[in-house]
Amino acid sequence: MPSATALPVLYSFRRCPYAMRARLALIASDTRCELREIVLRDKPAEMLAASPKGTVPVLVMADGTVLEQSLDIMQWALRRKDPQRWLQPETGTLEELLALVAACDGDFKPQLDRYKYPGRFDDAEHAARERGAAFLRELETRLSAAPYLAGSHATLADAALMPFVRQFAMVHMAWFAAQPWPRLNAWLSAWTASELFARAMPKYAAWKPGEAGIGFPR
Numbered sequence: 690m691p692s693a694t695a696l697p698v699l700y701s702f703r704r705c706p707y708a709m710r711a712r713l714a715l716i717a718s719d720t721r722c723e724l725r726e727i728v729l730r731d732k733p734a735e736m737l738a739a740s741p742k743g744t745v746p747v748l749v750m751a752d753g754t755v756l757e758q759s760l761d762i763m764q765w766a767l768r769r770k771d772p773q774r775w776l777q778p779e780t781g782t783l784e785e786l787l788a789l790v791a792a793c794d795g796d797f798k799p800q801l802d803r804y805k806y807p808g809r810f811d812d813a814e815h816a817a818r819e820r821g822a823a824f825l826r827e828l829e830t831r832l833s834a835a836p837y838l839a840g841s842h843a844t845l846a847d848a849a850l851m852p853f854v855r856q857f858a859m860v861h862m863a864w865f866a867a868q869p870w871p872r873l874n875a876w877l878s879a880w881t882a883s884e885l886f887a888r889a890m891p892k893y894a895a896w897k898p899g900e901a902g903i904g905f906p907r
């Protein structure tokens with residue numbers, strides 16, 4: 690059990706898009722934590738004791754409170770401090786942003802998983818790409834009105850969706866770049882080239898029980 694003055698502990702996995710969005714919000718809110726990089730096939734007992742469902746990210750606070758959903762971690766961090774106004778969309782409401790994130794996680798992510806599955810690019814994968822593309826067209830429409838999904842500055846939805854759009858793009862980069870989605874391509878390029886993203890993506894060795902984790906953000 691962490692001491693009362695200890696930093697919150699974030700169990701994270703560098704390449705996990707859910708963990709990426711949590712790390713982005715921790716950086717944007719300047720929330721210090723102790724990052725423990727995990728290996729998915731060998732999860733630490735400490736993490737499983739705090740969150741038996743065994744997915745990352747997990748945030749364990751000094752008082753023992755556990756947040757085990759990426760979106761909860763984002764909102765908790767941003768409610769503490771939100772200098773970039775990620776919880777204040779210029780267009781629409783926070784509820785609409787949360788609905789967009791729910792559509793990403795509930796509808797888009799399963800298509801992404803089918804599409805990126807290393808296979809023969811068969812009919813199922815082709816259909817998954819088409820269904821995923823329908824969601825991406827919606828994002829393109831939003832981005833034709835403003836540089837970010839809900840106005841002229843980034844919000845929680847931009848940060849929450851970006852790691853998933855990035856994964857989709859990376860399955861077949863030439864195909865993605867050739868789609869009639871210039872604004873989505875520009876939005877993704879700007880995110881991946883950003884200092885914020887660079888700060889969320891350093892490589893850390895896997896945490897070992899008994900060791901101190903990494904002070905994050907650096």
Ligand SMILES: N[C@@H](CCC(=O)N[C@@H](CS)C(=O)NCC(=O)O)C(=O)O
Binds near residue numbers: 704708744746
């Ligand atoms: N709904 C969860 C999903 C998290 C999730 O599925 N994370 C994946 C990694 S990207 C995971 O930990 N999977 C467990 C495993 O692969 O063993 C959230 O938003 O945090």
